Amino acid sequence: MHPRIILSSLLAAALVLLQACAQTPPQEAPAKAEKAPEISLNLPTAPHCDCSASPTHDYTFLDRGFDSLVAGDYDEALQYFERYQRLEDSPESQWEAGVSIAYIKSLRDAKLYDPGASRSSFDSLNRQPWQSMDVHPRALLLRQSLQNTLVLQRRVDTLEVENGSLKEDLAKREETIKRLRELTLGQKAGAP
Numbered sequence: 001m002h003p004r005i006i007l008s009s010l011l012a013a014a015l016v017l018l019q020a021c022a023q024t025p026p027q028e029a030p031a032k033a034e035k036a037p038e039i040s041l042n043l044p045t046a047p048h049c050d051c052s053a054s055p056t057h058d059y060t061f062l063d064r065g066f067d068s069l070v071a072g073d074y075d076e077a078l079q080y081f082e083r084y085q086r087l088e089d090s091p092e093s094q095w096e097a098g099v100s101i102a103y104i105k106s107l108r109d110a111k112l113y114d115p116g117a118s119r120s121s122f123d124s125l126n127r128q129p130w131q132s133m134d135v136h137p138r139a140l141l142l143r144q145s146l147q148n149t150l151v152l153q154r155r156v157d158t159l160e161v162e163n164g165s166l167k168e169d170l171a172k173r174e175e176t177i178k179r180l181r182e183l184t185l186g187q188k189a190g191a192p
Contacts, residue, residue, distance in 0.1 A: 059136060061087065062096055066138045069100070074110040091128070096139040098125045103142040106149060122146045 065080030078101065085097035098121060104110050105118035122143075130143070 062093075062100070062136060062139075065100060069104070072109075074104050074107060074112070078104050078110075078112060092133045092135050095125055095128055095130055095133060096135050099139050099143045099146070103146055106146060118146070119150065122150070 061080045061084035065077045065084065068074075068077035068080060081097045081100040081104070085094060085101075088094070088097075102118045102121035102125065105112050105114045105121070107113060125143075126147075
């Protein structure tokens with residue numbers, strides 16, 4: 001076949017299609033009362049996940065503080081924890097920041113080292129109902145670390161008292177032994 005014949009046939013077919021489209025009546029739009037069907041995707045979801053709920057805490061500064069704490073930058077960690085404490089106002093976030101700051105105050109290498117203030121803050125925070133709060137797991141680890149430190153410090157204090165008592169007993173025994181030697185040696189030296 002000749003290319004002109006093919007081209008003419010294609011144009012004729014296109015004209016027939018255009019004419020058919022022009023002659024079909026337009027479809028009516030759906031009534032406003034009819035609602036378009038909702039499209040649902042069959043995607044897997046996490047069990048018990050309420051995706052519409054917004055997160056209750058913004059852990060950004062808290063997480064940065066933990067990262068700085070792990071890196072050994074206590075000043076930077078303290079700044080992040082204080083910023084988190086200023087920006088978040090829930091009891092949980094105040095507790096998390098408070099425990100984190102108390103932990104930094106318990107570290108000898110921190111500029112803010114103050115074991116008395118750390119213990120006082122920790123005691124106050126420990127009286128709050130932290131067990132029923134939804135708090136960051138790392139904050140719970142810091143709390144447990146502070147608790148362990150307090151238990152160990154009490155044990156050290158008890159051992160120091162016992163050690164002092166043992167030192168006194170030892171000094172008394174040494175004095176007694178010294179006097180016995182003097183008496184024994186004095187009698188032998190003076191005996192005929």
